[in-house]
Each structure stands twice: as C-alpha cells, then as structure tokens.
Amino acid sequence: MKQIVILSGKGGTGKTTVSSAFAKLLQDKITIDCDVDAANLYLLLKPQSRNQFEYFGGKKASINPELCTQCGLCESVCRFDALHNYVIDPLSCEGCGFCYRVCPDDAIEFTETKSGNYFECNLIDDSKFYYAKLLPGEGNSGKLVSEIKKSALTNVGENIKWVIVDGPPGIGCPVNASLSGADFVVIVTEPTQSGIHDLKRLIELLKTFSIKCGIVINKYDLNEKQTLQITAYAGKENIPVLGYLPFDKDYIEAIKANKTIVEYSSKAAKDIENIWSKVEFFMDISKN
Amino acid sequence: MTISVASGKGGTGKTTVAASLASVIPQSVYIDCDVEEPNGHLMLQPKFTLEESVNKLLPEIDYNKCDFCGKCIEVCEFNALINLKFEILLFAEMCHSCGACEYFCPQNAITEIPKELGKLRSGITENGIKFYDGLLNIGEATAVPLIRKVKAKIDNEKINIIDSPPGTSCSMVETVKNSDFCLLVTESTPFGLNDLKLAIDVVKNINVPFGVVINKYDETFEEMENYLTENQIEVMLRIPFDRKIAEAYSNGILPVNNSDKIRREFIGLIATIKKKIKSNVTQMTQKKQIFAD
Ligand code: SF4
Ligand code: SF4
Numbered sequence: 407m408k409q410i411v412i413l414s415g416k417g418g419t420g421k422t423t424v425s426s427a428f429a430k431l432l433q434d435k436i437t438i439d440c441d442v443d444a445a446n447l448y449l450l451l452k453p454q455s456r457n458q459f460e461y462f463g464g465k466k467a468s469i470n471p472e473l474c475t476q477c478g479l480c481e482s483v484c485r486f487d488a489l490h491n492y493v494i495d496p497l498s499c500e501g502c503g504f505c506y507r508v509c510p511d512d513a514i515e516f517t518e519t520k521s522g523n524y525f526e527c528n529l530i531d532d533s534k535f536y537y538a539k540l541l542p543g544e545g546n547s548g549k550l551v552s553e554i555k556k557s558a559l560t561n562v563g564e565n566i567k568w569v570i571v572d573g574p575p576g577i578g579c580p581v582n583a584s585l586s587g588a589d590f591v592v593i594v595t596e597p598t599q600s601g602i603h604d605l606k607r608l609i610e611l612l613k614t615f616s617i618k619c620g621i622v623i624n625k626y627d628l629n630e631k632q633t634l635q636i637t638a639y640a641g642k643e644n645i646p647v648l649g650y651l652p653f654d655k656d657y658i659e660a661i662k663a664n665k666t667i668v669e670y671s672s673k674a675a676k677d678i679e680n681i682w683s684k685v686e687f688f689m690d691i692s693k694n
Numbered sequence: 695m696t697i698s699v700a701s702g703k704g705g706t707g708k709t710t711v712a713a714s715l716a717s718v719i720p721q722s723v724y725i726d727c728d729v730e731e732p733n734g735h736l737m738l739q740p741k742f743t744l745e746e747s748v749n750k751l752l753p754e755i756d757y758n759k760c761d762f763c764g765k766c767i768e769v770c771e772f773n774a775l776i777n778l779k780f781e782i783l784l785f786a787e788m789c790h791s792c793g794a795c796e797y798f799c800p801q802n803a804i805t806e807i808p809k810e811l812g813k814l815r816s817g818i819t820e821n822g823i824k825f826y827d828g829l830l831n832i833g834e835a836t837a838v839p840l841i842r843k844v845k846a847k848i849d850n851e852k853i854n855i856i857d858s859p860p861g862t863s864c865s866m867v868e869t870v871k872n873s874d875f876c877l878l879v880t881e882s883t884p885f886g887l888n889d890l891k892l893a894i895d896v897v898k899n900i901n902v903p904f905g906v907v908i909n910k911y912d913e914t915f916e917e918m919e920n921y922l923t924e925n926q927i928e929v930m931l932r933i934p935f936d937r938k939i940a941e942a943y944s945n946g947i948l949p950v951n952n953s954d955k956i957r958r959e960f961i962g963l964i965a966t967i968k969k970k971i972k973s974n975v976t977q978m979t980q981k982k983q984i985f986a987d
C-alpha cells in the first residue's frame with residue numbers, strides 16, 4: 407500500500423481537481439480529504455452513503471458564576487486572552503486548563519467539547535472515502551486530520567494499493583499531520599508569483615520530512631516565463647516536474663458540473679493519466 | 695477603522711482584493727495576517743525597513759532541582775511533556791506555551807525560554823502604504839500568537855486593511871474578530887459557494903458585519919446567486935473572469951493598476967464600506983441609548 411498526498415501551499419491552485427482525478431482514475435484505493443477547514447472533494451466524488459462520527463478535539467473551560475468569588479486569578483494566568491470579567495470566550499479558549507487548575511473555589515468546569523464531524527463514505531465504485539468538517543472557528547485541525555487518517559487507515563483491506571490524500575493548504579500543523587506515513591507528495595502549483603513563493607516554502611517543509619515529491623504546474627500557459635522559472639527551480643532542487651496542465655475553461659466547467667475533470671474532458675483525462683504514471687515511476691525510483 | 699479581507703477557500707483572490715483596496719486608500723495600513731503564506735508583499739512590493747523575531751515560550755527544566763515528580767506532565771493538556779525518569783522530554787511543536795507547567799512545578803525547576811516562532815516585518819510602499827506582515831517559521835504549528843503580534847500594528851487613526859488566512863479555523867477567527875467590517879471573497883464555483891457558507895457562519899458568529907466580493911464572476915452559476923438572494927446577502931463587487939487579469943496577477947500586477955474601470959470600482963467599494971461602518975456605529979449607539987434610557 408502506497409500513500410500519496412496532494413498539496414499546494416497556496417490555495418486555489420487546483421489541488422482538489424488533481425486529487426479527485428486520481429481518485430476517479432485509480433482502483434483498489436481509499437481516498438481521504440484532509441482539508442478539514444474547507445472540505446470540497448465530496449462535491450466532486452459524490453458519496454453514495456455516509457456514516458457520521460463526532461469529533462472531540464479537546465476541552466474548553468467555563469466559569470460557574472454561582473461558585474466564582476471573583477478573585478481574578480484565572481484571568482491573570484490565561485495567556486490566550488479568553489477570560490474577561492469572569493466570563494470565558496469559548497472561541498478564544500485554547501483549552502489549556504490552567505484556569506481550571508488554578509481556581510481556588512473550583513468554580514471552573516473543564517469539559518470535552520465537540521469540534522467537528524467526520525464521515526466514512528462509499529463511492530460509486532464501492533471504494534471508501536473519508537472527509538471531515540471542523541465546526542467554524544475551531545482550532546486543532548491538525549488533530550482532526552490525524553484522527554481521520556487513523557480511522558481511515560485502521561480499516562484498510564489487504565487489496566488496497568493506493569491511499570489518496572487531498573491535503574490542507576498552507577504549511578502549518580494540519581499539513582504536518584497529513585504527511586504522516588506519506589510515500590510521495592504531489593505538489594500542485596501555478597505560474598504566479600505567489601504560487602512560486604508558496605511552493606518554495608512548502609518544499610522547505612518537505613525537506614525536513616525527507617519525503618519524495620514531484621510538481622504539477624497547473625495553468626502553465628498563463629505565464630510561460632514563470633513556468634520556466636518553476637521548472638528551473640525544480641531542476642535545481644532535483645524534484646521532477648510530473649506534468650503541465652493548461653489554463654482551460656474545461657477545468658472550471660467540470661467543477662460547476664460537480665464532476666471530476668477526467669469525467670468531463672478526455673484530453674484532460676490523458677494528461678492526468680500521464681501525470682499518474684510519472685508518480686508511479688518516481689515513487690519506485692525513490693525506493694533505493 | 696479596520697477592514698479584514700477573508701475567504702473560506704484559498705486562491706479566490708483574497709490578497710488581490712486586499713492589496714487593491716489598500717492601494718486606492720491614501721495613507722492606508724496593510725496588515726498581512728496570512729502568516730503561513732504571506733503574499734501581500736508580492737503585490738504591494740514594500741521596502742522592508744524592519745524585521746523582528748516573534749517568540750514563543752518553551753519550558754526548560756533545571757535538573758539540579760527537578761525530582762521527576764511528574765506534576766508538569768499531569769498539568770500539560772497538550773501532551774507536550776513525557777517523563778523518562780532521568781529526563782523530562784519536551785515535544786516543542788506540541789507545546790502551546792500556556793505556562794501551566796512552570797506555574798505548578800513544586801520545585802521551581804522550570805524556566806520559560808523564548809524560541810523564535812516567526813518574523814514580523816514592517817515596511818512602506820512607494821505610494822506610502824504602511825506595510826506589515828508575519829512570516830511563520832517553517833514547521834511551526836501554532837500561528838495564532840504570531841497573528842496577535844502582527845495585529846497589534848493596527849493603527850486606529852488610519853484605515854487598516856487586514857489580509858486574513860484562508861479557511862475558517864482559529865487563525866481566521868483570531869484575525870477577523872474585532873474588525874469593523876469583513877469582506878468575504880469568493881468565486882463562482884460550487885467550491886467557492888461551499889466555503890463561502892462556512893465563512894459566513896463564522897463572521898456571523900463573531901458579530902462582524904460583512905459583505906461579499908465575487909471574483910472570477912460567472913453569472914451562469916445560478917446556485918450562488920440564489921443562495922445570496924435567499925439569504926439577503928449583499929454582493930458589493932463582482933469582478934468578471936478575465937484572462938488578462940489573471941495574467942497580470944501572475945506577474946504580481948494588481949488589477950487596479952491595470953484597468954481604470956476596476957480602480958474606480960474599488961474606490962466605490964471603499965466608500966460603501968465606510969458608509970456601512972458609520973451607519974453600524976450610529977445604530978449601535980442608538981441601541982445603547984435606548985438601553986440606557
Ligand atoms: S482553559 Fe486556558 S485558554 Fe481556556 S480560559 Fe482557561 S486558561 Fe484561558
Ligand atoms: S479563579 Fe475561580 S474564583 Fe477566581 S475569578 Fe476565576 S473562576 Fe472566579
């Protein structure tokens with residue numbers, strides 16, 4: 407079983423388009439959407455059925471005004487600006503429990519709170535698909551990413567060859583969590599200044615994990631000069647460019663029709679198949 | 695006055711909108727809180743004049759005092775410490791710098807040592823925009839403390855434009871809360887709509903007045919139009935899908951510097967937002983007065 411994580415650094419470069427295309431193309435796979443802040447993959451993969459599970463991401467504190475003697479100690483220790491006038495703002499509370507432990511009158515409750523849901527689904531080809539939704543404004547998305555991956559990977563059957571992971575944007579905690587156990591990372595970037603900027607930061611991060619990766623340049627013909635620059639940078643870093651996808655209305659039209667690009671356009675399907683065969687190729691090379 | 699620019703989904707053109715707004719307001723302050731991927735500087739091209747370290751505090755244990763009682767492990771809610779009996783091991787990336795371990799250690803064996811979390815950069819652009827951004831160090835898990843430091847640069851005498859991290863997580867909430875107004879940038883696709891709904895939930899929740907900007911606007915995507923009309927959400931600006939805008943963007947050129955029409959639209963947008971903020975403030979004071987009466 408091999409695990410492929412699709413990342414982008416910057417949002418909106420086409421990460422989910424590529425993930426969904428892989429998911430549609432491959433057999434003997436499971437698919438996991440780790441973008442728990444803004445889960446989009448299910449819109450394209452259209453699960454046939456789903457089981458919902460609750461996610462408890464940590465604890466939160468609250469003050470019982472009947473027991474509180476207004477000594478002010480809790481406010482003085484809270485470092486997250488969550489405590490004002492003996493009231494705790496749940497959106498700011500980091501769940502460290504400091505106030506709860508310090509309160510001399512046991513006036514603070516500290517309890518597990520629900521911070522999201524995750525779903526186990528069946529796709530039309532009977533494969534499993536997992537995604538999650540964090541409640542708005544919740545932190546701890548990294549922990550939810552770990553949880554959803556864990557639950558997806560504990561039930562994997564022997565016949566599963568591929569695990570496709572649509573990763574979160576950015577380079578923070580949820581990205582780190584999505585990378586655990588990865589065999590190969592596909593980075594989807596675009597030839598814009600911010601695309602290149604974020605690509606470089608992401609590659610710095612991947613170096614610390616020593617995971618092999620390859621780059622897909624999406625909308626490559628939007629700015630061929632910058633595309634060349636990315637290609638040169640990739641060469642210097644010894645990272646293969648897996649393929650170039652054009653700036654083509656078909657990609658947006660496919661999303662609007664709630665379809666993966668491989669269902670929508672046979673030309674794009676070829677491009678994606680070529681990219682996938684390079685993924686397999688470079689993953690094998692990386693074994694030695 | 696503080697206007698934050700956010701979007702549920704990344705890549706909708708949030709930074710372009712934020713930077714465009716800042717460039718049409720004389721003497722504005724631009725604050726980039728998207729500390730994982732700060733891109734505002736690529737569009738506004740400021741000259742950086744100062745770079746400061748922003749630190750987080752990590753516990754350090756003095757083994758001349760520590761008796762391995764395990765209290766620090768017990769109070770650490772984030773499992774950042776483990777007791778090896780000859781060493782208290784810290785997993786620095788899991789530590790939220792809450793300070794509980796230091797406070798509760800019976801032997802006073804813990805001191806908190808600053809460690810760099812990221813950088814806060816200050817600068818100024820050619821046309822006089824004050825520019826600040828945060829740059830999270832690679833591998834760091836918690837952006838919120840850095841965002842707080844960057845937000846501290848808000849200048850209440852001026853108009854501040856804040857570029858928020860994408861998504862709807864704690865970083866976005868930390869950035870947007872207490873703004874006078876929030877612009878939510880979306881695009882005419884099912885992804886854009888899905889994530890816009892999530893973002894609207896959040897801004898309503900934290901009581902920040904908001905309006906929507908649709909980028910890469912496509913009138914044939916009726917689902918979005920229907921949703922917006924049904925929920926009486928005001929669209930403040932529609933920027934049509936245009937390959938020329940995308941190409942200019944790829945070279946770091948703002949649409950307001952490329953098209954007079956778009957420039958005028960942004961000037962109109964800021965005027966509308968100002969009016970809205972004013973009327974909100976009057977409403978609030980009126981409400982307060984009624985309350986006081
Ligand atoms: S649990 Fe921690 S963050 Fe929450 S209110 Fe108490 S001290 Fe503050
Ligand atoms: S520490 Fe306890 S008693 Fe003191 S103000 Fe806080 S909640 Fe109230």
Ligand code: SF4
Pocket residue numbers: 755759760761762763764765766767782798799800801802803804
């Ligand atoms: S609480 Fe203090 S004395 Fe006890 S194990 Fe921790 S550092 Fe050592």
Ligand code: SF4
Pocket residue numbers: 502753766769770771772773774775788789790791792793794795796
């Ligand atoms: S500062 Fe807080 S999070 Fe960090 S190790 Fe100490 S108790 Fe744990």
